[in-house]
Amino acid sequence: xxxxxxSSAGAMWSAGRGRAAGRALLGLLLTLLVxxxxxxxxxxxxxxxxxxxxxxxxxxxxxxHSHDIKYGSxxxxxxxxxxxxxxxxxxxxxxxxxxxxxxxxGAPVRCGQAVRLTHVLTGKxxxxxxxPSPLSNNQEVSAFGEDGEGDDLDLWTVRCSGQHWEREAAVxxxxxxxxxxxxxxGEQYGSPIRGQHEVHGMSSANTHNTWKAxxxxxxxxxxxxxxxxxxx
Numbered sequence: 701x702x703x704x705x706x707s708s709a710g711a712m713w714s715a716g717r718g719r720a721a722g723r724a725l726l727g728l729l730l731t732l733l734v735x736x737x738x739x740x741x742x743x744x745x746x747x748x749x750x751x752x753x754x755x756x757x758x759x760x761x762x763x764x765h766s767h768d769i770k771y772g773s774x775x776x777x778x779x780x781x782x783x784x785x786x787x788x789x790x791x792x793x794x795x796x797x798x799x800x801x802x803x804x805x806g807a808p809v810r811c812g813q814a815v816r817l818t819h820v821l822t823g824k825x826x827x828x829x830x831x832p833s834p835l836s837n838n839q840e841v842s843a844f845g846e847d848g849e850g851d852d853l854d855l856w857t858v859r860c861s862g863q864h865w866e867r868e869a870a871v872x873x874x875x876x877x878x879x880x881x882x883x884x885x886g887e888q889y890g891s892p893i894r895g896q897h898e899v900h901g902m903s904s905a906n907t908h909n910t911w912k913a914x915x916x917x918x919x920x921x922x923x924x925x926x927x928x929x930x931x932x
Contacts, residue, residue, distance in 0.1 A: 759907045764826075777843065790819075794817070811864060822843060825854035828901045838885075872911065879903070883909040
């Protein structure tokens with residue numbers, strides 16, 4: 701499948717998405733501009749709940765990306781891809797807990813913890829389900845929901861070594877509902893998103909599904925991670 705895999709009609713904006721994107725961007729800018737806001741843009745440390753970041757696939761060297769363009773096959777939901785550019789605003793994702801909480805702002809993300817990854821500009825959550833992906837026929841990964849609220853298929857377990865997700869470490873994201881790993885294997889789309897890489901779910905852990913935190917706004921830890929707070 702090639703250029704026809706994605707619907708160009710999906711590029712049109714809807715009013716609801718525009719408002720959600722505006723609120724998300726405003727929050728991001730306020731975090732950057734307010735002194736002593738508890739955010740750090742650079743430096744080593746832990747990934748914490750509420751942080752906004754880009755995720756880099758270490759094997760294929762692309763960043764996890766989404767945009768208001770829908771798949772022309774499968775679910776027809778908002779597409780998720782990988783891009784090589786490091787300065788694309790459509791590659792920012794916010795770390796959040798599930799619908800019942802469990803990820804308060806500033807809490808270090810534990811290895812083995814389930815989180816939601818919410819696309820900042822469209823307010824949709826990283827999602828997967830039993831549809832084939834357009835190019836590789838693996839499991840489709842999409843962005844789903846409105847204003848950060850979707851369903852149980854938005855949850856991903858952070859697989860890493862040690863106690864917490866460290867910003868310098870490679871991690872995997874395993875889907876809670878279907879057990880696949882968030883992956884890239886190199887297939888590229890044609891028009892209207894020429895050159896972007898397919899992102900999909902794979903059943904096995906391998907070199908195609910390791911990711912690293914890159915550019916972002918990282919909330920400083922609200923607790924001492926060495927204190928062993930199991931309730932976070």
